[in-house]
Amino acid sequence: MDELPLIEGAGHSGRSWLSSLFWTILLPIAVSLSTLVTAFILTLPSPYDPQQNLTVDEASFSEEDKQNKHSGYAYYAKNPGATNDASVTVLVLGDIGRSPRMQYHVASIAAHGGRVSLIGYLESELLPEIRNNRFVTVIPLAPPPEALRNANKMLFPIIAPLKVLWQIGTVWHACGYRTKATKWMLVQNPPSIPTLAIAQAMCFVRHTRLIIDWHNFGYTILALKLGNKHPLVRISEMYERYVARAANAHFSVTNAMARVLKQRFGVEATPLHDRPAAQFQPLTQSQRSEFLHRCPETAHYAKHLDHGSYKLLVSSTSWTADEDFSILLDALVAYSATVSMATHHSYPKILAIITGKGPLKEYYLSKIATLTKEKKLVNVKIATAWLSNEDYASLLASADLGVSLHTSSSGVDLPMKVVDMFGTGLPVVGWSRFEAWKELVHEGVNGFGFSSADGLETLLEELFGSKGARTLAAIRKGAMQECGRRWEDEWFPVAGNLLGLKRDAEGQKPVETKVL
Numbered sequence: 001m002d003e004l005p006l007i008e009g010a011g012h013s014g015r016s017w018l019s020s021l022f023w024t025i026l027l028p029i030a031v032s033l034s035t036l037v038t039a040f041i042l043t044l045p046s047p048y049d050p051q052q053n054l055t056v057d058e059a060s061f062s063e064e065d066k067q068n069k070h071s072g073y074a075y076y077a078k079n080p081g082a083t084n085d086a087s088v089t090v091l092v093l094g095d096i097g098r099s100p101r102m103q104y105h106v107a108s109i110a111a112h113g114g115r116v117s118l119i120g121y122l123e124s125e126l127l128p129e130i131r132n133n134r135f136v137t138v139i140p141l142a143p144p145p146e147a148l149r150n151a152n153k154m155l156f157p158i159i160a161p162l163k164v165l166w167q168i169g170t171v172w173h174a175c176g177y178r179t180k181a182t183k184w185m186l187v188q189n190p191p192s193i194p195t196l197a198i199a200q201a202m203c204f205v206r207h208t209r210l211i212i213d214w215h216n217f218g219y220t221i222l223a224l225k226l227g228n229k230h231p232l233v234r235i236s237e238m239y240e241r242y243v244a245r246a247a248n249a250h251f252s253v254t255n256a257m258a259r260v261l262k263q264r265f266g267v268e269a270t271p272l273h274d275r276p277a278a279q280f281q282p283l284t285q286s287q288r289s290e291f292l293h294r295c296p297e298t299a300h301y302a303k304h305l306d307h308g309s310y311k312l313l314v315s316s317t318s319w320t321a322d323e324d325f326s327i328l329l330d331a332l333v334a335y336s337a338t339v340s341m342a343t344h345h346s347y348p349k350i351l352a353i354i355t356g357k358g359p360l361k362e363y364y365l366s367k368i369a370t371l372t373k374e375k376k377l378v379n380v381k382i383a384t385a386w387l388s389n390e391d392y393a394s395l396l397a398s399a400d401l402g403v404s405l406h407t408s409s410s411g412v413d414l415p416m417k418v419v420d421m422f423g424t425g426l427p428v429v430g431w432s433r434f435e436a437w438k439e440l441v442h443e444g445v446n447g448f449g450f451s452s453a454d455g456l457e458t459l460l461e462e463l464f465g466s467k468g469a470r471t472l473a474a475i476r477k478g479a480m481q482e483c484g485r486r487w488e489d490e491w492f493p494v495a496g497n498l499l500g501l502k503r504d505a506e507g508q509k510p511v512e513t514k515v516l
């Protein structure tokens, strides 16, 4: 009996505690959440309307545009009344300037009168066909703050989710509110997180058809950092497979990748092989010599390169973990020693230029500095550079041999740089221990493969030594034959056909892409 008042008192204070929790905390949270959800729904991006006016007309072109062959005016002047409902949002969650394949898609769509909203980071120069084209609107994404760009493995679990949140916000805003709804969205994969999920949600809201352009798999790239068995890698694979199934159509960079997509993800992709774009062309001897004397990275050695006492080796990269430049450095150290010791044969010295931007550049620069200091590279000069689009193409065209260190995290993607090299008639040696390599390089015809630093050094000796001139000339001939088939020839029958574009000239047979 004594305890009753105490219990009653406790019940009363318990109820009032609950009720004050409800009125002061839970109710305001519930009201705020429902207001936010209502506001989100009411302000969802507008859907695609086939009647909407996205036309490009005479007023879209300034006098300057009319003189610029890349503004799209030439197409407009030839097809003034042409209507065309091919409007495409192209989404690249990366530096657009370093995503040549996506730029080629954009340039090709615009060249056939399609309208493009191009979304991505604007860090490097864009192709001239895109920069001033009135059929293309570039929507730059705000890059994540410096603190979220830390590549440290220890901090990865904290930084990665924050970076993804930042990307979700900026990409959603750019796709939904900074551009009109388009009939199609073409998205580059990888990165898959969060790109594919946002693209899928946005396409659902805007009634847009989603095409995924498979350059590689996001989870195989993550596995390079975390290891194959890491739970995040498995989750990332499941996510990629699940989101892939929601897309309406798929392109893949190789036949092997289309096969893997079918077997593992259950989706039908149409292979759309990389081919060189128009800016990659062979140079004449005099154009080569003029470039070598003009380019700051080669000018000092131009005379030697003209005479052949130096050979020009070129590699290009994004300085990422899937390209092990130690292999090239080890091979060059061994080659330098061979040149010093050679008594019966004479070997030229090498000028090796590695072009590109990316996270591991500083690491390799310090390795090169150490090797130079240790006098292990006396017969080899190594330079790194980032060149304008035009000079990059001229450098490839001026080189004696191209090197690819692309290892392919999935085994079924291919290095675009090799395609660029072939466009200029440059033969290639490359890391070849992955399935798709043979879709691009034919042993002894347009290049050679290697699978170790020793293998690469042997190739350098064989091709640059006095007995190698004929083999080098033979693979150069093979590379020249690759020049013939260009991006447009590959692109139009697959992508142009899917998007419903019309080709001016006699077209090739269209390739059917399965559309869901």
Ligand SMILES: Nc1nc2c(ncn2[C@@H]2O[C@H](COP(=O)(O)OP(=O)(O)O[C@H]3O[C@H](CO)[C@@H](O)[C@H](O)[C@@H]3O)[C@@H](O)[C@H]2O)c(=O)[nH]1
Pocket (backbone or CB within 6 Å): 098, 100, 101, 215, 216, 253, 274, 316, 317, 318, 319, 355, 356, 357, 385, 386, 387, 388, 389, 392, 406, 413, 414, 415, 416, 417, 418, 420
């Ligand atoms: N302008 C310019 N571009 C350069 C330079 N150096 C390199 N690049 C660009 O950077 C590319 C090299 O980038 P990587 O990331 O090494 O790869 P990739 O060979 O382009 O292959 C990528 O794209 C394929 C699809 O096209 C993918 O399948 C593959 O996985 C990879 O992502 C070159 O092809 C070239 O476009 C330079 O000095 N100047």
